[in-house]
Amino acid sequence: MLLDLAPPAAPPDAKSYALAEPTEHDARAALAEVVGAADADACWARARAAAGHPTGPLSLDALWRVAQALAADGGMIAVTARSLGIRIRSFVLLQQRQCQS
Amino acid sequence: MIAAASTAPVSLPPMSFPAPAASAQPAALRDPARLGAIASHDLLAPQLADSLQTLVDRAAERLRMPIALVSVVMAEAQHFAAARGLPDWVAEAGGTPIEWSFCRHAVTSGEPFLVEDARVEPRIGENPLVELEHVRSYAGVPLVTPDGHTVGAVCVLDTTPRTFSDDDVAALRACAGEVMAAVCARAGTPAA
Numbered sequence: 001m002l003l004d005l006a007p008p009a010a011p012p013d014a015k016s017y018a019l020a021e022p023t024e025h026d027a028r029a030a031l032a033e034v035v036g037a038a039d040a041d042a043c044w045a046r047a048r049a050a051a052g053h054p055t056g057p058l059s060l061d062a063l064w065r066v067a068q069a070l071a072a073d074g075g076m077i078a079v080t081a082r083s084l085g086i087r088i089r090s091f092v093l094l095q096q097r098q099c100q101s
Numbered sequence: 102m103i104a105a106a107s108t109a110p111v112s113l114p115p116m117s118f119p120a121p122a123a124s125a126q127p128a129a130l131r132d133p134a135r136l137g138a139i140a141s142h143d144l145l146a147p148q149l150a151d152s153l154q155t156l157v158d159r160a161a162e163r164l165r166m167p168i169a170l171v172s173v174v175m176a177e178a179q180h181f182a183a184a185r186g187l188p189d190w191v192a193e194a195g196g197t198p199i200e201w202s203f204c205r206h207a208v209t210s211g212e213p214f215l216v217e218d219a220r221v222e223p224r225i226g227e228n229p230l231v232e233l234e235h236v237r238s239y240a241g242v243p244l245v246t247p248d249g250h251t252v253g254a255v256c257v258l259d260t261t262p263r264t265f266s267d268d269d270v271a272a273l274r275a276c277a278g279e280v281m282a283a284v285c286a287r288a289g290t291p292a293a
Contacts, residue, residue, distance in 0.1 A: 017229045018200040030177055033131065075140045076133070082145050083177035086196040090178075093190040094229060 014098045022087045024058050027067070030083065034076045043070065043077060064088050127209045129251075130199065131176045138250035142288045144173045145180055152283040153183035157255075160276045161185050164240070164269055166257035171244070171280055172196075172204040173253040179204055182253070188234045201228050204254035207241040211251055213270050214241050218262040230258075238263035242273040244281055247291055255280050 032040040048054050050069035053062045067088065070081035129135070143149070153171050161169035168186035172179045173196075180196040181187070191197065199205055206224055207214040216222045216239040219231045230236040240263075241256030255277045285292040 015227065015229075015232075017227055017232075019198050033176070034133070034136065076136050078145065079136050079140050079175055080177075082180055082196075083175045083199075086178040086180060086194055087198050089194040090196075090198050090201075093194050097190045097229070097233060 011098055014095070017094065019087065019091055019094065021060065021091055022063060022084060024063060024066075026087075027063065027080075027084050031070075031077070031080050034080050043073060047073075047081075060088060060092065129209045130174065130205060132250075135250045135252065136176060138246050138248070139173055139175060139252050142246060142252065142284050142290060144182060144252060144284065146287075149284070149287065150183045152287055153280060154185075156276055156279050156283070157183045157185050160255060160257055160273065163272050163276075164257045164265075166238075166240075166259045166263075168236075168258040169256070170204075170258075171253065171255050172202070172241075174202060174205050174208045175199070178202075179253070186258075191230070191234070197230070201230060203230075203239045203258075204241050204256055207243045207254040207256070208251045211243055211245075213243075213273070214239070214254075215265050215270070216240075217264055235260045237261055238265075240265045240269060240273060242270065242277050244277050244284075246281065247285065 028040055028044050031043060034040075035043060044066075045054075047066045047070040048058075050072070051062065051065040053066060058066065064085065067081045067084040071078045071085070073081075139145070157169045157171055161167065168184075170184045170187070171182040173182050176199065178196050178198050179202045181192075184192060203214065203216065203219075203225065216225065219225045219228070219237050219239065225231060228236075236258050238259045238261065239256060241254040243251045244253045244255060245251050255273060257273070282292050
């Protein structure tokens with residue numbers, strides 16, 4: 001469980017290492033590749049509702065919660081959700097790690 | 102904090118989906134049948150680590166490498182089903198984005214992937230495991246299901262450059278066989 005999902009201010013020489021901040025758009029696109037666009041919309045709406053964020057923009061913290069809710073669908077949707085979770089955690093932890101350098 | 106009067110599902114406007122950056126990865130990683138095999142073999146289950154940790158430890162000791170992993174390689178990320186010797190922040194993430202994965206090369210080629218010095222391996226590119234954690238050498242062999250899907254890799258890593266022998270690769274292949282036998286036994290799927 002990621003306790004602090006607010007990425008710290010990155011040092012001036014911080015690198016992204018090809019990892020941009022994960023977004024809802026990225027997540028829904030990945031989901032659509034697995035289940036098709038129409039089913040992806042339905043899955044995503046269910047996951048947002050289950051995570052307590054049915055509408056509105058998603059912070060990284062909220063995106064994480066939606067990913068956790070999405071994983072409950074199991075199967076290939078859970079595989080997609082796990083990937084999203086790893087990318088979110090890696091993004092935040094990389095920022096934290098570079099603050100230590 | 103969002104205050105919602107209702108948490109019932111809401112119809113969201115459909116979005117157009119230009120491909121995300123990670124789709125620059127080979128199509129093999131995105132193969133639905135391969136991703137389906139990951140799901141059907143329950144490779145993301147946290148409990149799988151109980152079955153695999155001893156094998157990971159043995160691989161590290163046999164090859165005298167500080168880091169050893171069983172990695173499940175998905176389309177956008179890799180998940181560590183079992184691990185030893187990882188930097189704390191990488192262990193906490195439970196995997197890495199696919200852009201940082203060494204193991205993906207073993208998966209897409211279907212062959213062992215050996216790196217003597219990651220600083221001069223063009224297929225690695227800019228990578229925090231190399232630049233921040235000083236990973237230099239890597240040896241990984243594919244994990245293949247009985248029906249032929251390459252779902253990940255078992256690998257070892259070190260912070261010093263290293264040349265790997267045929268015996269080293271054979272040891273990793275033997276470990277990969279044991280990993281898949283354990284995975285299939287747990288998932289209730291027929292072993293090879």
